[in-house]
Amino acid sequence: MTDIRNEQPGQHRLAVVGAGVMGTNITALAAGHGVSVTLVDIDDEILATARTTIRHKLKHAQLMGALPANRPQGTVTTTTSLADIADATTVIEAVVEITEVKRKVLAEVSALVTPGTLLISNTSCVPVDEMADWVARGEELVGVHFMNPSYLIKMVEVIRGSATTDATMDAVGALLRALDREALVVNDAPGFVINRLLHPLINRAAMLVQEGVATAETVDGLLEGCLGHSTGPLRTADLIGIDNLVDSLRVLHERTGDPECDPCELMLRKVRDGHHGRKTGRGFYDYRSATERNMR
Numbered sequence: 001m002t003d004i005r006n007e008q009p010g011q012h013r014l015a016v017v018g019a020g021v022m023g024t025n026i027t028a029l030a031a032g033h034g035v036s037v038t039l040v041d042i043d044d045e046i047l048a049t050a051r052t053t054i055r056h057k058l059k060h061a062q063l064m065g066a067l068p069a070n071r072p073q074g075t076v077t078t079t080t081s082l083a084d085i086a087d088a089t090t091v092i093e094a095v096v097e098i099t100e101v102k103r104k105v106l107a108e109v110s111a112l113v114t115p116g117t118l119l120i121s122n123t124s125c126v127p128v129d130e131m132a133d134w135v136a137r138g139e140e141l142v143g144v145h146f147m148n149p150s151y152l153i154k155m156v157e158v159i160r161g162s163a164t165t166d167a168t169m170d171a172v173g174a175l176l177r178a179l180d181r182e183a184l185v186v187n188d189a190p191g192f193v194i195n196r197l198l199h200p201l202i203n204r205a206a207m208l209v210q211e212g213v214a215t216a217e218t219v220d221g222l223l224e225g226c227l228g229h230s231t232g233p234l235r236t237a238d239l240i241g242i243d244n245l246v247d248s249l250r251v252l253h254e255r256t257g258d259p260e261c262d263p264c265e266l267m268l269r270k271v272r273d274g275h276h277g278r279k280t281g282r283g284f285y286d287y288r289s290a291t292e293r294n295m296r
């Protein structure tokens with residue numbers, strides 16, 4: 001295990017599983033609020049990148065005034081061994097939006113931790129009741145849909161499953177207060193509220209580009225300029241990650257049958273070409289520097 005900070009841990013022993021876009025966001029949010037985190041992923045290279053990303057995010061959060069003043073940061077420990085999180089008081093699952101991967105990770109985590117451990121999934125679309133069947137104690141499971149970037153967006157969507165107890169809701173409330181987040185609670189459904197609305201919108205926006213009706217800039221420009229959206233759907237897609245969106249749309253499509261959730265050909269092509277958005281330097285927009293562009 002590798003320590004990147006030495007400060008005292010707070011009262012929560014938080015583990016985050018999955019060190020991608022959201023795992024690093026949530027870890028930076030927690031560490032910035034004095035909560036120590038053990039971050040798990042499948043290989044050391046991913047964890048090395050994650051440590052750098054977390055440092056950058058903490059700096060950015062500080063610059064934006066998004067962290068409490070005078071609170072020592074929590075420690076961040078990274079590991080590839082799930083066994084290292086056996087004594088966590090809260091585990092946040094933030095692995096890829098692929099049902100089989102989530103099922104395996106949640107079942108393993110739940111078998112490892114002790115009763116009373118708060119189990120949170122940051123899933124975009126998988127219903128909490130479905131995940132409750134994969135774990136030993138479904139009553140201790142709750143969905144918390146952190147936004148991206150987690151340290152700048154105060155609001156989170158909390159999803160209460162039909163088995164989630166009041167004690168679990170109290171525990172998640174305490175954690176979110178420690179992280180200075182505000183929450184709105186919704187009932188369970190595929191995609192909950194935000195992604196049931198947002199993902200088909202992004203898919204439809206991509207379809208309009210695919211059909212040649214407008215460019216990505218124009219689609220975003222219209223929603224930003226005419227409807228007051230702060231970020232258009234395709235800029236949002238690049239921020240989320242088009243690979244994650246395609247996986248999430250599939251989860252939604254399988255569970256709702258809604259044709260608007262069947263990922264369009266343009267999104268599938270971008271995933272095939274490795275143009276996943278900001279994280280790969282290209283998506284609907286090009287984020288590479290002029291030098292990088294000339295190299296390829």
Ligand code: NAI
Nearest residue numbers: 018019020021022023041042094095096097123124148240
């Ligand atoms: P990502 O693809 O950036 O990261 C996922 C990470 O999970 C990868 O680092 C991968 O190596 C890791 N992983 C895969 N199998 C694993 C295993 N068995 N054990 C440990 N780690 C494993 O994905 P991202 O975007 O961070 O999404 C994570 C979750 O958060 C997904 O459920 C997604 O739908 C959700 N989400 C994503 C948002 C976004 O803006 N990207 C916003 C809100 C929720």
